[in-house]
Amino acid sequence: MVNEEVVEFNKKSQPVYKNPIFQQKFRSTSATGKKRTWRSLKQMLAQERTLPWPAEVVHYSSINAPPSFRPAKKYSDISGLPARYTDPQTKLYYATAEEFATVRSLPMDITAGYLALRGASSIVG
C-alpha cells in the first residue's frame, strides 16, 4: 500500500520528458536496503589508477600542480602583515608587540581556528 503511494507520488512529480522506468533502476537500493552511494573523486581516481593504462595516457591525477619549491612566506595570522615572530605558546605568527598582546589574549578556539586556516593544526606537521 505504502509502496504504491510512493510510486504514484514519484510519477506525479516526474517531468514528462523523463523516462519513467529509468527512475526505478536509478534509485534502486541494493539487496540490503542500503541506499546506493556515489564514489567520491578520490575513490574514482584510485580506481582509475588500478587499471593498466598505456604509458602515454595522462590522467586527472597526473596533472596535479608541482609542490612549491620556494619557502613559504610567513604572514601574521591576525593582521596579515609580514611576520617575523612566532608565539611559542600558541604557535601563531605575529608582526608587532601589540599584536603579541592580542595573540595572548585570544581564546583557544580562535587560535586553533587560525592555525587550522593556515593548515598548521596537524600534530605531525
Place this chain on the structure above:
Amino acid sequence: MEVLELKDVKAVPDIIHAYPDRVKSEATPLVIDNGSYNCRVGWATEKEPQLIFKNLIAKPRKERGKKDGEPQVGNDIANIEAVRFQLKTQFDRNVVTHFEAQEQIFDYTFTHMGIDTEGAVNHPVILTEAFLNPNYSRNCKPENITIVHIVVMAELLFECYNVPAIAYGVDCLFSYQHNNCPPDGLIISIGYHTTHIIPILDGKADPVNSRRINIGGYHITSYMHRLLEMKYPVHVNAITPSRAEELIHEHSMIALSYQEEISKWADPDYYDANVLRVQLPYVAPANAPGLTVEQQKERKRELARRLMEINARKREERLAEDEEQLNQLLAVQDLLEEGETDEFDQALKTYSLANEADLIKMINNLQAKVERTRQKIVAANSQEENIAMEEQKPKIKSSLQPKDQQDFDEWIAGVRKKRQEILERRMAKRQRRQDMAKRRTAAAQERMRIISQLARKEKRDDDFGMRDEDWDVYKVINREGGDSDSEVEQEKLMELEDVLRHHDPEFDGAGSNVPMVPGETHQLHVGVERLRAPEILFQPSMIGSVEAGIAETIEFILKLYPPEQQSRLVGNIFLTGGPTRFPGLLERLNRELREMRPFGSSFQINIAKNTNLDAWYGARDFGLNGNLPEFLVSRKEYEEKGGEYFKEHSTSNTYTRSPDPLPTVQTPVTSEQVIVEDAVVDVEMDCMVGQRISDSYVQYILALVVPSFIIRIYILGNRNHQSCGRTVVITSMQYVRKEDVFNQDMSVKTMTQEETPLNDILFEPFDPSGEIKLSTDDSTQYVRENVILQRDTFFTIYVAFFEPRTCCAKRRQLQVAATLDLTLPLKAKVLLDIQQLSAPQQEEKKKKDEEEEEEEEEEEEEEEEEGQRRKRRELEITLK
C-alpha cells in the same frame, strides 16, 4: 568616512522559458556549461544563455508529520544562508560525482527551458566537463565495479532523458576558441575549485604538460569568510559566506607586489585611509533602558520621597482618626461628669465598654498613641531635611575643586597615575598567572619554593598563622594569583576612569569608546584581507597547501619546453574563468612573467572578453558549427562503445578507452626474469616502528620504499624464544604510491578483496582462517611470494601477533622477513639492510635456496656474502 553597505543580493527565481516551435522542430542543440559554481544553459541559436544559476540544490530536512519538501535548485533558493547546511552539489572538486544531484539539476534545467515533449528531450546536448575528466565520471563499464547499476553522465542523459546525442568539451578550451586565439598559447583558467594551466601548441592542448592547482574562487571566498569570522567573533552569525563572496567579488584585488603592498598597511594612517568599513545590518538599540547612573539615582530618590510622602499622609490620617475618637471619648467622660448616667451607659454600650475604668484606660491609650504618632511625624520631617542636606554635600565638595589650572593639572595627573598603577598591577597579575601555568618559569619555581618551605616541618616553633601577614602567603602560592581583591580594584578603576572621562580631554581609555555613529560596533574593517584572500592564488602556502602558486606553476610548465616553444606559448597567455576578473591580476601576471622570462623577451597576456560566459559562448559556437554532427555521440554509439566514449575535437579532452582491469596478476615466469639482486630484509621487532594497541595485540608497521618488486613474506618461529604458541595474522596490507606522497594525497589505500587483486594473492596461501600457529619447530615458515606491486610504492604490512598472556611484549623475538625479488624491466637496484642472520634465518635461507634452485648460482653466492657481512646497511635505492 565612507561606510559600505552590503547589498545582500537575493536570487530571483528563474522563469520557465517558452519552448519555441522552431527550436522544437529543428532539434536545436542545447548548450549546458556545467560549472561547479554556475550552470549556464541556452539554445545554440540564442545570443545569450537563458538560464544562469548556482549549481546547488537545497534539500529541505525531513520533518515529522510532513511530506518531503521539494528540493530547491539554483535561483529558486531565495535565501541561501537559511539553507546553508542543506546545500548539495553534484561536484567533488571540479568533477561531477554525485549523479543523483546532477539529475535534479537536469530536471530543473529542462523544465525551465520549457521542454514538454513526452518521454524524451529531443535535442543534442553539448556539455562542458573538467579537463581530463576521469572516464568513470562519464561512464564506467559494469564489469569493472561491483555496483550493479552504474549511472553516470552518459547513462543519465541517454537513458533518463532519451537525449539523441551528446558532445563533450572542456570549458576553458571553448573560451579559448571563442576569443579567436592563435593556435599557440597558454591558457590560465581559474575556476571555482581548480586552476588549470594548459599549454596549447598548434591548436591542440597538451595534457602531458598541463597542470592543475587545486585552488579556486571557492577557496578565496572561504578564506575571506574564515578570516572575518575570527576577526569578529561577535558577529559570527552576521558574517555569512555569501557576504564574504560579495566582498571578494566587488572589493578585492590582487596586489602588484604583495610584500610591498601589505607592509604599507602597518602604517595606521594608511590603514585609516584605505580600510573598507563594511556595515553589517543591525537594530538600533531602544533608548529606554539606557539610563545613566545619575538618572537611576534620581529615580530612586524620587521613589523614596514618594514613599515617605505616602507614609506621612497615612500617619496624619491615623492621627486625625485617633484624635476624633479621643474627642468622642472625652465627650462621653464629660457626660458622666455632668451626671447623665443613662446616656453615659448608652454611650458605653456603643463603644462596647464595660465600665468607667475601661473608658479611662482607653482614653489614656489613645492619648499615648496620638502622642507617639505626632512624634513620628516630627521625626520623619527632620529626616527629609537630612536627605536634602546630604544632597547638598557634594555641591560643597565641588566648590572645593580646583581653583586654578595648576591645581587641576596636578589633580588630573594624580588620578591618571592611580589608574595607571591599577592597570599595571593587573597586567603583572595576569602575567604571573600565565607564568604559573607553565612549569619552567621563574614564577612557578618561586611558588614551588615557597610551598616546599611551608611544607618543611619544624616542630619546635610552628608559629605560622600567629601574625596576619602569614596568611598572605596563600595569596602568593595561589595559582589564580590572589584575585580576591580584584573586584574592589575594578570598582576603583571604574571610578577613576569616570572622573577622567569627565575632566580630562586627553583621556581615551577603555570604556570611553562609546560609538559615535549608530551601528559602529556592527562595522567590519576589511583591510589587508582584500589583498590577502586572492593572494592564495599565488601563494597557496597561506592556506597550508603545498602546491605551487600560479606563477611558479607557469614557470614549471614553461621549463618543460624548449626555448623556441616557450616563446610561442608566452606569446599568447590567455586568462579565462570568473576569478580572473580580479583587478590587478593582469598587472601581477605581467610582473611575474617579466621576472621569469629572459631579459628583453616579449610576451603577451590577454583576457577573455567575458571571463564568466565565454565558455558558454564557445560551446554555442561549437553547436552552431556545421561540423557538429561529426562530434556527436549518438545513442547507438553509446550502446556500442559504452558511456565513456566520446569523439575528440579541438576543444575536447582526449579519449582513451579505459583498459580492462588485470584479471589477476600474472605470476612472473622465472626464466623471463633476471634477478638483479636478491635481498633479504629481516626486521627485528625491537627496531621496528611499532604501535602497541592493546596488551594482547601488537601491531607492527613495516614500511618499504622500493621500485616494483615481488614480495615474499616469511614468518619465522624461533625455538629459543617464546614465540611458539603464538598466533600470527597478517591483518592487512596497505600501499601508498610514491606519487601520492609527493602530491600530499596521502590517503592510504587498503587493499580490499574487490579493489585489488593483490590481496587475494597475498592471502590465498595462508590458512583459510588467516592464522598461523608457530610451533616449536624453528623452521616454521610462511612464504608468500609473487606479489607484484607497481613501482615506487610505499608498502606497509600490518602484522598482528597475538601473544600468550605470559609473554611480555619486550621479549618478542618473532621475525618477519620479506624477500624482494627485483625484476629487470624496471632496471632497478635495491640494496637492503642485511643483518646478522640468526640460526633460523640461515635455515630459511637454505630453504629459499632450495626453492630457487633454477636461479643462477652467482646470486646465491652474493647472498651468502651479504649474510656474512653481518652489518646493517642503509636502505638505498638507485633507479637507473
